[in-house]
Amino acid sequence: MPKKVTQNYLSYFLTIATGVVLLFIPLLGDLHIESAMLATVIGCFWGGFRACRGNPNADFRAALRIIGYLFLAGLPLLVNAILTECLSIHGLAFWLLFPPTGVYFGYAIGRLLRSFQLSFRRLLLTTILLALGIGIFLYEFFHYPQVYFFNHVWGVWPGPIYDETVKLTKPMVFFRALTISWILLLWHIPAFSQKRYAQWIVGLSAIALLFGYTQLTKQGVLTPRSYIQEQLGGHKTTEHFELYYDQRLYSEYEINKLAAEHEFYLQQITDALTLPSRGKSNKIESYLYGHPWQKKELVGAKFTSYVPIWLQQDQLHIAKQQTKSSLKHELVHVLAKRFGNRLFNGSWSIGLIEGLAVAIDGGSSSTSTIDQIVVSEQPYPTAKELQHSFSLLGFYGGRSGVNYITSGSFIRYLMNEYPISLLKEAYRTADIAASYGKDWQVLANGWHRHLDSISVDSADQQTASRIFRIPSLFEQACPHVLSNFAARWDEYRFLMASHDTTQALAALDDALAAADSVASVKIEWSFRQLVAGKFDKVNRVAALQDTTVEQHLLYADAFAMNGDIETARQYLRKARQLFNPKQDSLLKPGMQVRQDDWQWNIYRQLRYQNYWPDSVIFAKTNYHIKIRTLKKAIKEERWELVEQYGRQLLQVNPRKRYVDEYLLFIHELALQGNHKLAEQWRRVVSKLSLRRRQAEQLQNERGWLKFMSK
Template identity: 25%
Template sequence: MGGPVAFELASVLASRAQRIGWISSALYLLAIGFLPLLGGPRYEAALVAGLVVPAIAAVTCALEGARAPQAGAWSPLDALLRGLLAATGHALVLLVVALVHGARAGICEPGAGFLLLVLGPGAGVLLAGVWGAFVGCALRGRSRLAVIALALGAPLLAVGVSLVRFVTSPMVFAFDPFVGYFAGPLYEVVEIPIARLCTYRAGTLATVLAALCGASLLERRGEVGGLRVRRPLDRRGVVGLGFFGALSAGLAGAGAQLGHFSTDASIREALGGQLSYGRCDVVYADSLRRAEVARLARECDAHLAQIERFFEAPGPDRVTVMLFAHAAQKGRLMGAASTYIAKPWRREVYLQPSGFPHPVLGHELAHVVAGSFGAGPFRVAGPLGGWIPDPGRIEGIAVAAAPRDDGNVDLQQWAAAMRKVNLLPPLERVFRLTFLGESSARAYTVAGAFVSWLREDQGAEVVRRWYGGASLEVLTGHDLGQLEERWHVHLDAIPLPETLLHEASARFEQPAVFGRQCPHLVDRLYQRAEVRLGLQDPAGARRILDEVLELEPRHGGAALLRPACSLREGRPEVALEEFDALARDTSRTSVERARAWEGAGDAAFLLGRDEVAFDAYTMALDMTVGEHARRSLEVRRWALRAPTRARKAIELLLVGAATTGPQWDLAAPALGGWMRGGPEDAMARYLLGKNLLARGHHAAAAALLEQSVFEDAGSSLPLSSVRTEALRAALIARCALFDAGAARRTYELLVEEKLTLGQRRGLARIAERCGVDPGVVAPRPDDSSL
């Protein structure tokens, strides 16, 4: 069944072709290892290695088999075994270089990292070696170009299959026989599905064994050209080929069930539910409440009308929303567990429930509507007719067309603040692939702010045609640099409070994912620490936080969570000291210091040190811009001087007991008791209403929220920010109930409040989607700049 050459390592080591291949792989891996996130055994390194190293192995094995003089003496089985041995050399090079770069740059997850290299490109390169050896046998004596083309054919075909699945189905992940595993979104916290990768590689092993058994049944026609079946057939080879071939085919056929791939049909079947409203078809997990799905369908239809008005152009006749039960289901069926996705060419968006109104539904629908005037097969902006995506234009147009409704700072203010603190990147870096090198917060905001300004300055048609591929210089008479200068003049004229500048520095100075050492591991660990603390396991959370801080010593979230652990351990005195030290550390960002002051206020609240708590909350307020965070601080500060029952209810709801944290199940009856009458009755109604709204009890929430702001409720809300939020929450509750009349009355009260321009615009968008005409949205003389 084969000569001894198949097992002679010295012969393989002496092969000039194989030495060139191993050196090529080593040089490539050494070079890419100096790039961000590509040094050492980790997901990104495995992905980039898998794109090239198996191709090198396939080509070198194929060329040796087709061109080396001595190869004509090898049987097909000898050749494949030799290819497998040569490919093992590439796999060893892969592991050794990963170890070298890991020693230089640090190894994030040695166990998982090396396992991913072995199961990903490591297994893929072995398959490539077998394939290349087969090509060499089959094309013995043929031209070098033909050999190389066929050797690369299988890796390219595998990538092509993944691309076809990406285009023809919702899925964004891929299992590739040569590359290994591709998770999909760049900003996702990557969780490697080791079990699914193992079952996938079981198929690879079966394929290799089937190929070896098949090779044992073949022989060469002669020194040059072609293979033929040996006579008589070897029974062991036939049985092996049948068994392993059937196993390989069976695993491939069960790929959808094993989670190796998905199709449109398999995802629809797994979700099970379907509902339509207006132009929106919602395919949803049948575990979701139908009323919740109907609400999202109506919201989708209303968003489409708003987005089309922004673009001054129609979108598609129908749009499909795939609504998964939760992130885990979405991640298994299509990838992108925590990342919301749209595919404009399929006119589909992919979400999981996230309350009402959904925070990103409009953004994803904007991608789909923009596809109506996008370019290329994916209906997006970019060079070469959209074949190379421009993420700046793609994301910027969606951010501008559907900004968030719940912020008090608008896009232009954020961009102006970035410019003021020297964090505004040049547009030439934003509107090209270098967009991905910026932090997502900075890149998305800048792109959206410029597109928003461009529409105001040049009109919607210019935005549409630029997105479709036309040159800005042709459309406007100005190139991007000249338009950027004019935009900067506009930004410089925007008044900015000092607190916004501090928050902009903290919000936008964070490095991109490519600028961090072990971002995926750090983010996973931090999330686990939050979960452990939420499960009242502060000791477990502290152990995980120690790992986070060892990997990323300046991780602000981890630094702030450590004193929270002390609080949950029943040591509020220690927590207060730790929070106070962080708050006074001027090397920390203003956002981190504000959160530390907030934590110090909570610890002092529980200790009964009301003046210390009051001062800490005030310091936090002075450093905080976000309206939701500010309002929570104001309510806790107000509670310090409120009657006992009001203070206790707010303590349970927003501060919590030292060892348990906030507890709704204990706070609810306390709020109910407080609500039975008294001078602070309105605040109790507001807090109950807000929490019922968050839990989807819209009718009860609407009643309580409206009562909290009406004169006959027996009291008035003590904070203007709370009154504004009570009206805003009541508007949302009425919209969720499809009660346009009540929504209109609430909106009319809201616009009389002192608001920021960002708030006015957000509220107008919400009201419009409820069927309320918001009229002209403009700032009032007494409005706040924030």
């Protein structure tokens, strides 16, 4: 066999072997955006180096050959994606669009340098590609609030890794069209003086580039703050904040509440971190998007709320659905900039950045403290594991739920046991052991002793199990692939968030069909049909063979709304058979409500129709109905009814089951200026046997009431 043929076969084998190795590397082993980016970077430099010493008559074929090798390396990824049913049309599109254009872009630059007969062409090429690939990225990173980035050298970074859905979008295609225009222009400059067609191509490419670069903002390639403000439309100023919000999807009351909460959390965090009072001149900009899909389109982050701490202007970006759970957390990031490092106002330890925020906001669970969640998942992290989680890359190496809660618990321990100044020093230097003057074993032992003093129960264990069992993106078999059901469900949620109920119901029909009547989806479908008054549709799908209590209760409601009480009672009997009385859930009061025909009728009118009971009827209703009525009045901003129902409810003994609702009620009353009634309710709730986390939340509402009483 000729030596050249042998070398070719060897190169093919090594290329395929490289692709096989990638299969064992998280994310890079998936035929999607990450591996496409890697292939694009390699192809760009490879093409450029090859062009620096290439044959002018074989340039196009030489570039094609490089592309062939890249695709050959991607072949194991493609085969694996097919065999594991992880093949994504979007992942395939990334591979077809980015690596080939990356190769020709690098090749075109190298070819141009070669035509000028410059010395040290490869060094110059490397400098140019690094300037384009890193320099431009850094400029955009430190000047724009977006978290997506486009680049001619490496393609595109779509946004945070927690937003798993990554699709080929119009902005990506538009920007790659600019890359192709650059390729055409640079490729034909060497022949500009000899070939007329080259002059035409260079001229047209230059025009396309000039026009294209004027459209970067409109096409979603760059997103300056001014453009976000223009798109959202709404604006409200407070003492320390500039709030920009989607004026179509926020009511005036919702914005006033958020404005007050911004100021309240600012005061709380300032006190917790012993920071000097913030001046009124340098206000924090808060961008409040109507929903995650709008945020994804404008700045690249969908379900991930974030603070670009690296920018000079203090700001946060959060969608409406995340404000309750994330606003205080994100504001911690903003205020922590004051003691962050000089480069990007943060810490090189992601564990410190996120742990500090979790320590102050207390975590997302309404039933368990962050300490109780950690205690429920013993054994505790060792000193070595703890040190690793606070290292530069350790935080994102594991499950986010584990790392957020664990780091938050440890940081809260440090805040309670040591001067806050030591934590600030650790935050700035990313060196906890040096800042505290203690080694990791000593710090871990102290934390473990603290955790040993925390009592837990089955509710804490269930919460911990739910949070800690969520796999990370790196652990998922098909990290970027959406099933047909997931896509339909995502569309349904988007339409509901956009207040397009008609289209949302149609999308929910599709989701139900794609889910093959999965119980949770069927429950949501049935409820939405009932709210829309489509009782017959629910009746048609009702089946005694269904296996959840919630389904049968909704079926019973549907038949009762149509006047078929006998059939409704059949489904109630089935629900009773399925019900587990040992479960501490709202199913029990829901079952009780339906045992009395009068109560059940009131409940149905309240839940599915625009009905508001008067004071006489309200007094006679079941306690569960009273709570639902009060929540509905708050949701629909019927404040006269909120006060009326709230006063009546004071006359009935409170139930521990409804603590979350009481806390919501206190919060809203304080905002309405009804401080006396809010304080009455706070005292009532304080006498209940509260869980540790509920006591924390009640204390927070006490601070809120005091703040709103000023």
